[in-house]
Amino acid sequence: MSSGPITSLPRHIAIVMDGNGRWAQRRRRPRVIGHRAGARAVDRTIDFCLERGIEVLTLFAFSSENWGRPRDEVDALMKLFMGALDREVGEMQRRGVRVRFIGERSRFSPPILERMQNAEKATEGNTRLTLVIAASYGGRQDIAAAARALAEDVAAGRLRPEQIDETAVGARVALADLPPPDLFIRTGGDTRVSNFLLWQLAYTELWFTDTLWPEFDAAILQQAVDDYARRERRYGLTSAQIAVQATETPSE
């Protein structure tokens, strides 16, 4: 997994959108109202990425563990996803956004599954922004699936066990064909990764905010991007080595 050129604008932002439920509860409204407001924050975030030339935005919309939430909340979220898929695909197409999904999609109902496939197909030629929706996604499950794929390749004689290295694993996890996330953002005040992109976040800069997801906007995203620009990414090297690399790497 190459770190790519050193640049102060993140190419790939990955977000854990937390705090919808609390936002609604503080207003004495049902949690689903918070998720609906969260969908509007998703739109604002996509706008920001398009305006600023961010290449990839990965959003944690529904974790493998979220299936365990109360039935009515899961149903409401599925309805929300379905509505968003129906409404937004044309808009994504118009704006040059390629939509992709990662996660265990076999757990979704056929109507949702069909809409996910349609959205991917309809937008596959778009190049302005890749929007990755992590749905029924878990980082451990992602790594386990890569391990299973490796075992299958070994069993079929396509791979020798001694050929299994970081590159071989990295090629089989989600997002393998995209630049790794540069900036991870979590809203809602908790400072944990919660089984998101465990493999892919190895050298990602982490940024946390107490802001609840429905209140997330361009100003807060700008703070995160500015903070990212001030960080020094060393990938295990020293500051002096990074300074030399920066003079050797042609700027984009």
Ligand code: FPP
């Ligand atoms: C976490 O907040 C949020 C979710 C589990 C769902 C995220 C869904 C959206 C933002 C809706 C729209 C998304 C798309 C892609 C159209 P929480 O419910 O855990 O909040 P809490 O921690 O305050 O309870």
